[in-house]
Amino acid sequence: METESQTVDTIRRPVRGAQAPPSTGSNPKHAPAITQVSAPPSAVVYCEGNFAQIDGKTANGLVRHSQAYRILSVIDSTCSGQDSGSVLDDASNSIPIFGHLDAAVAHEDVIPDTLIYGMAPSTGRLSTADRSVVLQAIELGMNIVSGLHEYLGDDPEISNAASVRNVTIRDIRKPKPSKDMRLFDGSVAGVKALRIAILGTDCAIGKRTTATVLARALNAQGIKTVLVGTGQTGLMQGAKYGIAMDAIPPQFCCGELEGAIVAASEAEQPDIILIEGQGALSHPAFCTSAFILRGSQPDAVILQHAPKRAHRCDFPDMPMPSAASEIALIEAFADTKVIGITLNHEGMSEAEITATIAAQSLSLGLPVTDALARPAENLLAMVVAAYPKSTQRPDVAAR
Numbered sequence: 001m002e003t004e005s006q007t008v009d010t011i012r013r014p015v016r017g018a019q020a021p022p023s024t025g026s027n028p029k030h031a032p033a034i035t036q037v038s039a040p041p042s043a044v045v046y047c048e049g050n051f052a053q054i055d056g057k058t059a060n061g062l063v064r065h066s067q068a069y070r071i072l073s074v075i076d077s078t079c080s081g082q083d084s085g086s087v088l089d090d091a092s093n094s095i096p097i098f099g100h101l102d103a104a105v106a107h108e109d110v111i112p113d114t115l116i117y118g119m120a121p122s123t124g125r126l127s128t129a130d131r132s133v134v135l136q137a138i139e140l141g142m143n144i145v146s147g148l149h150e151y152l153g154d155d156p157e158i159s160n161a162a163s164v165r166n167v168t169i170r171d172i173r174k175p176k177p178s179k180d181m182r183l184f185d186g187s188v189a190g191v192k193a194l195r196i197a198i199l200g201t202d203c204a205i206g207k208r209t210t211a212t213v214l215a216r217a218l219n220a221q222g223i224k225t226v227l228v229g230t231g232q233t234g235l236m237q238g239a240k241y242g243i244a245m246d247a248i249p250p251q252f253c254c255g256e257l258e259g260a261i262v263a264a265s266e267a268e269q270p271d272i273i274l275i276e277g278q279g280a281l282s283h284p285a286f287c288t289s290a291f292i293l294r295g296s297q298p299d300a301v302i303l304q305h306a307p308k309r310a311h312r313c314d315f316p317d318m319p320m321p322s323a324a325s326e327i328a329l330i331e332a333f334a335d336t337k338v339i340g341i342t343l344n345h346e347g348m349s350e351a352e353i354t355a356t357i358a359a360q361s362l363s364l365g366l367p368v369t370d371a372l373a374r375p376a377e378n379l380l381a382m383v384v385a386a387y388p389k390s391t392q393r394p395d396v397a398a399r
Contacts, residue, residue: 040238041113043069043145044104046133050119051076051097052088054204054313058147058233059118060088063095065212067238069145071095072112073104075133089372101136116236117146120204122314124149131158138162147172147232149247172232173247181252188258188297191265191273193226194387195296197336199277199289200304201326203313206344207277207304208234210371210379214302215274217376218383225272226264230257230292234276240264245278245288253288257295272383277304282321282329283312293334300339300386301330307356308347324364340382343370 045063050056051074062071063084074084077099085093098104105111115137117130126134126148134144134152138161144152146169152158153169162169175181188195198211211227218225229235229242241264243256257275264273275296279286292298305323312318327338341360345353353373361368367385369378 040066040068040070041143042072042108043114043116044073044075044101044112044137044142045071045116045118046075046101046130046137047118048076048130048133049078051079051084055119055121057204058116058120058236061208061212061233061237062116062118063088063093064209065237068236069114069116069238072108073098074118075099075101075104101133101140105140111140112142114143114145117144117148120147120232126150126152126155134158135161138165138167141165141167143168143170145170145172145236147236147244149173172235173244175244175247178249178252181248182255182259183252184254184258184295187262188295191261193265193270193273194300195261195273195275195298196300196302196339196383197275197277197292197296197298198302198304198342199281199292199326199330201280201321201323202283202306202309203279203286205280205304205306205309205313206342206371210302210304210342211274211276212237213371213376214379214383217380218272221380223272224268224270225274226268226270227274227276228257228260228264228296230276230278230288239276242276245291246286250287250291253291254295257292261296280312280321280326281333282326284318285312285315290333293330293336298334298336300383301336302340302342302382303327303330303338304342304344306344306346307360308352309344323360327364337386338366339386340366341368342379343368343373345370345373 045059047056047059051059059074063074073095074097076097079087079097080099082097083092084095084097085091146152151171151174153171198207200207215225215227226241227239229239230245232244235242235244241260243260245253248256261273275292275298277292278288281289303323303326309320311320323341330338341364353370357368367382371379
């Protein structure tokens with residue numbers, strides 16, 4: 001069996017190995033009768049009981065945006081029969097939700113190429129019920145993509161089944177050997193592109209979505225922008241540059257991120273590099289935001305906040321911080337500046353979104369918007385206001 005788990009140094013190259021986007025047109029036995037060679041592989045996203053929820057963030061992200069895979073459907077029996085876009089964002093996207101894998105496969109003319117495990121449970125592990133679905137997909141001849149901390153390619157039962165059916169297992173979080181990882185060397189200081197990190201006040205709060213929306217808006221404006229992914233979902237979506245930071249030994253986190261940024265700068269010559277955030281700098285359960293600030297040395301930060309979220313994800317006794325306290329911490333920790341706030345509108349009415357944008361903008365003295373509930377132009381304007389000459393690296397004195 002080909003288990004896509006080997007990686008190479010990212011300093012000069014885009015993402016490779018298990019974390020890399022899949023090659024296109026590599027599964028002809030599953031391809032439709034009329035398919036261009038460059039078409040991405042088709043995929044069904046498994047998200048039982050979690051679609052449109054916090055632990056379903058991988059599936060949520062994939063139905064909103066995916067370059068690496070053509071998403072056909074979602075599996076979640078609690079939302080079966082509905083349109084995934086309508087469930088997630090109140091806007092149809094023609095990606096249906098089915099109650100089980102058999103129904104998802106029966107809906108297609110040919111067996112889909114891939115089953116993507118679309119959840120990010122706090123345990124990072126596969127449940128017994130989930131295992132049976134993975135094995136069923138393998139028996140059908142489907143490749144498997146997983147972002148779990150538990151590597152499915154190392155599981156004897158799953159690996160053996162994949163070998164028999166000659167399908168691949170792509171463990172997104174499986175890093176390359178530590179002997180091949182790089183240490184931080186300061187080369188990020190030579191990157192000419194403006195670097196903006198999208199951080200947040202909690203995990204699973206929408207940092208990646210905001211970064212994706214902003215990258216699209218900037219590129220549409222003719223401001224060449226590259227998004228560097230730092231988590232499993234961004235890599236599944238097709239980020240050309242990036243690493244799964246929470247799977248890398250701490251000693252190498254800053255250097256590996258720096259290498260991805262340097263690679264993006266050298267290969268793409270962008271005007272702006274966006275760095276996807278992870279966790280929160282103030283969150284005691286995660287260190288990734290600290291590594292992102294150190295490794296990317298961002299010129300600026302956009303902060304994602306959920307005003308109605310009462311406590312941290314998976315920590316009911318841990319109250320959420322305020323946006324103001326997170327800003328103060330970020331600016332004390334790193335030589336950077338928060339240039340704007342973006343809202344996660346979970347639990348908020350339209351009127352509350354409008355009122356909160358006005359109130360937070362006034363109290364924080366910063367532009368505030370919502371990447372999904374407000375026009376992308378507002379997010380673009382946030383960057384342009386901070387850096388009017390966005391196509392050039394700003395003078396540090398302009399901070």
